[in-house]
Amino acid sequence: MTHPEYILTLSCPDQRGIVHRVSGFLAEHGCNILDSAQFGDQETQRFFMRVHFAAEDAGVGDAALRTEFAQLADTLRLEWNLHDAHAKPRVLLMVSKIGHCLNDLLFRYKSGLLPVEIPAIVSNHMDFYQLAASYNIPFHHLPLATGAPEAAKLAQEARIVDLMNTHQIDLVVLARYMQILSPDLCARLKGKAINIHHSFLPSFKGARPYAQAHKRGVKLIGATAHFVTGDLDEGPIIEQDVERVDHAMDAETLSAIGRDVECVVLARAVKWFVEHRILQNGDRTVIFK
Amino acid sequence: MTHPEYILTLSCPDQRGIVHRVSGFLAEHGCNILDSAQFGDQETQRFFMRVHFAAEDAGVGDAALRTEFAQLADTLRLEWNLHDAHAKPRVLLMVSKIGHCLNDLLFRYKSGLLPVEIPAIVSNHMDFYQLAASYNIPFHHLPLATGAPEAAKLAQEARIVDLMNTHQIDLVVLARYMQILSPDLCARLKGKAINIHHSFLPSFKGARPYAQAHKRGVKLIGATAHFVTGDLDEGPIIEQDVERVDHAMDAETLSAIGRDVECVVLARAVKWFVEHRILQNGDRTVIFK
Amino acid sequence: MTHPEYILTLSCPDQRGIVHRVSGFLAEHGCNILDSAQFGDQETQRFFMRVHFAAEDAGVGDAALRTEFAQLADTLRLEWNLHDAHAKPRVLLMVSKIGHCLNDLLFRYKSGLLPVEIPAIVSNHMDFYQLAASYNIPFHHLPLATGAPEAAKLAQEARIVDLMNTHQIDLVVLARYMQILSPDLCARLKGKAINIHHSFLPSFKGARPYAQAHKRGVKLIGATAHFVTGDLDEGPIIEQDVERVDHAMDAETLSAIGRDVECVVLARAVKWFVEHRILQNGDRTVIFK
Amino acid sequence: MTHPEYILTLSCPDQRGIVHRVSGFLAEHGCNILDSAQFGDQETQRFFMRVHFAAEDAGVGDAALRTEFAQLADTLRLEWNLHDAHAKPRVLLMVSKIGHCLNDLLFRYKSGLLPVEIPAIVSNHMDFYQLAASYNIPFHHLPLATGAPEAAKLAQEARIVDLMNTHQIDLVVLARYMQILSPDLCARLKGKAINIHHSFLPSFKGARPYAQAHKRGVKLIGATAHFVTGDLDEGPIIEQDVERVDHAMDAETLSAIGRDVECVVLARAVKWFVEHRILQNGDRTVIFK
Missing domain, CATH: 3.40.50.170 (Formyl transferase, N-terminal domain)
Structure with a gap:
């Protein structure tokens, strides 16, 4: 059985601890990071991130994941999108x-x-x-x-x-x-x-x-x-x-x-x-x- | 005043939560990630990471940072190096x-x-x-x-x-x-x-x-x-x-x-x-x- | 009216005057060179040439052109091909x-x-x-x-x-x-x-x-x-x-x-x-x- | 003994027979073409040529070569330069x-x-x-x-x-x-x-x-x-x-x-x-x- 996979993209004002907060959220929700990249623009003080992860724990549903991430996103003032990695645009x-x-x-x-x-x-x-x-x-x-x-x-x-x-x-x-x-x-x-x-x-x-x-x-x-x-x-x-x-x-x-x-x-x-x-x-x- | 900056490189067997553990260590020690990149090799199941960070809190000394990171490194079976970013090879x-x-x-x-x-x-x-x-x-x-x-x-x-x-x-x-x-x-x-x-x-x-x-x-x-x-x-x-x-x-x-x-x-x-x-x-x- | 166009390719042992002989043949036969390139390999002492030309004088037929060029080619020991430029391979x-x-x-x-x-x-x-x-x-x-x-x-x-x-x-x-x-x-x-x-x-x-x-x-x-x-x-x-x-x-x-x-x-x-x-x-x- | 070598560059209004005339001049003066390239600009109807040649016959002096080429150049309305190939700019x-x-x-x-x-x-x-x-x-x-x-x-x-x-x-x-x-x-x-x-x-x-x-x-x-x-x-x-x-x-x-x-x-x-x-x-x- 393959797990659901997601691609999360986000940007926000740069601030200490973003990677830690996002990776913490994923760890808590039983998600395994497959690929991750980030970039902090020194000029604009804006931070960008893309994380490809698998939801490996059976208990984590799509809706819950979105609802709960939205709360973190509010705290960090994230602009974000969570894409089903297998969906075809x-x-x-x-x-x-x-x-x-x-x-x-x-x-x-x-x-x-x-x-x-x-x-x-x-x-x-x-x-x-x-x-x-x-x-x-x-x-x-x-x-x-x-x-x-x-x-x-x-x-x-x-x-x-x-x-x-x-x-x-x-x-x-x-x-x-x-x-x-x-x-x-x-x-x-x-x-x-x-x-x-x-x-x-x-x-x-x-x-x-x-x-x-x-x-x-x-x-x-x-x-x-x-x-x-x-x-x-x-x-x-x-x-x-x-x-x-x-x-x-x-x-x-x-x-x-x-x-x-x-x-x-x-x-x-x-x-x-x-x-x-x-x-x-x-x-x-x-x-x- | 500029802060001390370090470049941490590491590799280890791939496992869930590495990014979270490393970013957590840095957050706890008052360090701000300036640049970070990671790669998980699907073939060899080995994980690689490079983090450039600034030790922004005055209290964190070089020796303490190394000693305490060594403990985390043991747990995660990391091969690692911590380089002073300003030192000239x-x-x-x-x-x-x-x-x-x-x-x-x-x-x-x-x-x-x-x-x-x-x-x-x-x-x-x-x-x-x-x-x-x-x-x-x-x-x-x-x-x-x-x-x-x-x-x-x-x-x-x-x-x-x-x-x-x-x-x-x-x-x-x-x-x-x-x-x-x-x-x-x-x-x-x-x-x-x-x-x-x-x-x-x-x-x-x-x-x-x-x-x-x-x-x-x-x-x-x-x-x-x-x-x-x-x-x-x-x-x-x-x-x-x-x-x-x-x-x-x-x-x-x-x-x-x-x-x-x-x-x-x-x-x-x-x-x-x-x-x-x-x-x-x-x-x-x-x-x- | 457009003129017949040809592409001549040739190679031969390098020797003085090849370009002059070939361009002379074309001039005598009422042909205008549109594009020409040549290369002499110092190592192998072999000469290569490609000439794209138009047969502008009405009197020059395809067969005559080939027959008469064959005589020059013999003299200079040319390996050569004369292609109709408009023919599709x-x-x-x-x-x-x-x-x-x-x-x-x-x-x-x-x-x-x-x-x-x-x-x-x-x-x-x-x-x-x-x-x-x-x-x-x-x-x-x-x-x-x-x-x-x-x-x-x-x-x-x-x-x-x-x-x-x-x-x-x-x-x-x-x-x-x-x-x-x-x-x-x-x-x-x-x-x-x-x-x-x-x-x-x-x-x-x-x-x-x-x-x-x-x-x-x-x-x-x-x-x-x-x-x-x-x-x-x-x-x-x-x-x-x-x-x-x-x-x-x-x-x-x-x-x-x-x-x-x-x-x-x-x-x-x-x-x-x-x-x-x-x-x-x-x-x-x-x-x- | 090495022969004097020259690089001739020229441009002129495009016209039939330029290559033949120039290569003929060189052949008559005992010069061997080492490298030659030409280009006819269809848009501007201007022709460009560069010829690298060796003056292999002892009798051809630099001055004579220039004087005699100038006559051909006038006929063909060439803008031209004849450079000693061994001279260092x-x-x-x-x-x-x-x-x-x-x-x-x-x-x-x-x-x-x-x-x-x-x-x-x-x-x-x-x-x-x-x-x-x-x-x-x-x-x-x-x-x-x-x-x-x-x-x-x-x-x-x-x-x-x-x-x-x-x-x-x-x-x-x-x-x-x-x-x-x-x-x-x-x-x-x-x-x-x-x-x-x-x-x-x-x-x-x-x-x-x-x-x-x-x-x-x-x-x-x-x-x-x-x-x-x-x-x-x-x-x-x-x-x-x-x-x-x-x-x-x-x-x-x-x-x-x-x-x-x-x-x-x-x-x-x-x-x-x-x-x-x-x-x-x-x-x-x-x-x-």
Whole structure:
């Protein structure tokens, strides 16, 4: 028999004895720590912790664990979440006309490397309908004409929100979804939407980053996975990586090379989210790998 | 007033409640955890921990802390070390005729990036006498003729051991010291000597690794910092890195490119040792970065 | 109107004036060099060249070009190939039960990033039949029982050879095909079959390289794309790359991380082959990127 | 007897037959091509070439070679340089208070890896006087008070220019020289001064890039070697590289890690300059590695 496992994430003002109090709570409740990491930010005086533990004593129920931890959390002024380690987060994938990240995430999902449910794929184009079908995942075509009026955009977004509600979505992944989201939708997605930007941010924000990179003559190109916020390409960075390029490559070649970096960077970010390894620290992220 | 700071490293058979017991001990003794990391090896069922803490309560003396922790350590069957975080480890540098790693470590030391004492440099050649002199560090020329008899080698090594004793050396760094140490000296240096090997181990052990790499036509070359053991180039790996090469480069060019990797890899390994971030896990290392 | 384009690759004993002779031939035949690269190996005294050119003068036919170049080639003792730059090489993909490389190559093919024809996929298992079907590519299930007798193996390989002949295959890609090919098949595939090995060769040849890597405690893991030869994992290396790992990762995690490296490394090797950028230099490769 | 060797670099409007004309000239003059690379920029329709050759026939003198090549160059509208491959460029190193790049370049010079003459080191501080002395290189202390008036700055720069003239300097290296040069000096240094900027440009231009990087929460930090121009940190990029960082590192730690990247990036850029591998293509560079 395997025991229930949990992942606890928390942050709070730094103070003496947090690790001791939390580890004490777990010991008292018959829980065994499998993995634990913590970080105290000297600058902001804020403390972050992630604990993966097994509830080994039969007597400890989920509800009791939560209720009793909530009391400790109040005392320590914790912001916290307690996740069932075996529950699969529910992910909504969004894409436009460039599909390498979508394809990559779907294959990871299918082959068991990415333990999520994917109840829906949304696109403003039809290009990846067949790909979605081959994975037996419902495909929602929510077109949006270039230069569509505000109202049309909001109506389209309302349907996205409907899908999120219907499917109890935990995470939205913008896998090269090339529409700027409205401020309202960004606000609603705070902390639960990841975008892949095809540059090494903060360089080359906005449109056509590979063309910008080519023009500037950089010797490495990159990709950045970040949380979506209302400030375009300014959200907290989760992961970045780069690849070497040279003078003989035009913008199109940079783009082709960059796709491989985008896939890997986005896949890492999604995996860390799913494993509850990402905590936000103001405009930055703490990643407990 | 700054408080005394310590770095505690420990390993033991994995068991429930270790973090709680150690953090409890520190809380009871008025110590504040500044940084902590732990790792439980599922395979070997062994647990590893590093805690950096400040003894904030005036009443806790160094001796009392050690005596009382020793009691807890006995109960938990800990292998442990308690290091004064502000003490500078004493390092003996050894080199032959290729000096980029030596030069690199000396500059880091001089500019304050590597908080160590370097009471002596040993070489079997005279090439770096002036470099040592420019840093005002005693240079010990302990030559060893090619094909020297066993007795000569042991006599030379006896002088190295004398230097280690005289200067209370904590770490020996073989910064491209091109002599194979005797089994006795290897045994004596167990866990306190780091070598830089100029290949990505386990590829290309032994002599002339860049020539071997060139012959095999690899597309990346590397360097490996590892603990010295009696098995040549088989000691626990501390750090590795690589650099891209191509078909147009001969063995000499590989060697020139490799030097940059060697410097960085060895410098990282030495820094981690000095900060007590390296624990041995059988033939492997745990690195708490 | 676009002009016919060609890619000429050649190698020969190094001698003065080769570039001049070849560029002269092209100039005389109304061809414009679009891209050219050359390499003289000082060690082997062998010269390598790749020239991409456009036949801009209407009068130059394909047949005449080949016939007349053959005369020059004889004089200079060239080994050479002249490829139509717009022709798509015909690729046979082979896979067993781990499909990330297959999936990756198929998506590149579908999205136009990899200009090839893929007339057939071969597998000794049924796992990727549906994936093949979603790309509308014929899937050939050629099973081979564990410990099957020699005769069964040779019969299975005979069917692979039949497929190669039927479909005029230019390149066989072993995209995690976990069967050792017979010496005869290896010989037949010389220079036209690429394998992806999931380690940084020459480290960790043979079976279960990630388990070997974990046991040795390396700090980076890698993947190697190489030409298939009769010596297992000893063929000329085309491309390699690595990714950082740490002590907390077990062999299974190394394997998951390694998959991303395998995809990229194999995709680069296949792309370079398809673009006629790989020349063999004894047991090594010259790659004109 | 070894033959005189030359490195020819050229650029011109793209046109058919350049390679043939240049290789023909060399063949006629008894010169053997050792290494050659070329690049045609499709966007700008400009062609770039670098040829390393040996003048093997005794009859070809340096002066004749130059005079006769100049005639061909006129015909083809070439911008060109013909460098004696064995001549050591004369380099002026400039530094302020952070000296890892200086130390690194000096050691490469001393150990023969960087074939240059270094007739002078300039600094606005005294920190590296002893380091310069240990290499027996004249050290020129040209202080400049914070907020010094324009006239003082220009006077200081006039002394730099004097040194450049006196020592016939081919290349000025700003090895962490923390003064902004005047527009006049920038103009004078066009194409012959390399700066190392401690960020991955175009991110984090200007002052304190590591603090900026830390604030933005990037996951990789970098360094950029570029030609000095009047636009601060906007000159043509020669080389860049990055290193991974994480949330636990403060700006000071980023800075320490970044130093290793800066050393390597600057050293590569200087080496390529010295080997005449860098050609300017508008605001970008062509690097023939």
